[in-house]
Amino acid sequence: MTARVLILDGSIWPEIYRPADQWRALIPEGIAADSAHLPSGEPVPDLGAYTHVIVSGSEASISRPEPWFEVEADAVRRAFDMGLPILGSCFGHQMLAVALSGPDRAAPSPTPELGWAPIEVLAEDDLLDGLPRPFHTFVCHFDEVRDPPRPWRVLARSAGCAVQIMRWGSRPVWGVQAHPEICPEDGLVLLEGFLEKAPERGAIVRAALSQEPRDDRVAREIARRFLAASPTR
16 A cells, blocks of 8 residues: 555644644655644544554643544544554654553643753664764653553653653554654744743743754654554554
8 A cells, every 4th residue: 555644733823833734844755645633623534544644743732631632532542553653743742642541641741841952862763773862853842741651662851851752562653752843943933933822931932042953854764764664454
């Protein structure tokens, strides 16, 4: 079957954050990529038509449930049961933990991360082998995954987040707390947008904006390796 990707899009403010477009830009030419925007009520299409699923980030908080969360969680569980490779980023990473291991596996972070951070790789893995050690990428989260139970394996961490990357055993199911798909230019747009959209976060956002962006541009390689993973059924 020819590869075909479904992006479960959880974005809220498209003027500052368009994850479906960002992920599509990383998918090689010739591989189709559809998206379903769940916050606006778009239905999840037939998962049987897809070989890979990407669960995007969201400005929503996993700790404050909204009606579309369960729609997404159900889609994640069905894709998992079908053996499809799944890649979750930020909110999507947290959604994988919640959907597959229970609601207590994600919670507000005591050390939110915004800006650019080094990610320390802890274990060898097909998704990460050969990447810079550490690699630097964009981060933007106020929630995090907590103590994922087996068979989750923690593959990477950062100074402010113990579970930056995780994988379900040897299955092609990965969660990445960071946003490697967001380039520095788009990261600045998102941060500047947060000053208007979430003024209560102003201090931490301004601190992030004062950073010199550092991005090792690992997103295309991560996307390539993810798309090379085959369904397990």
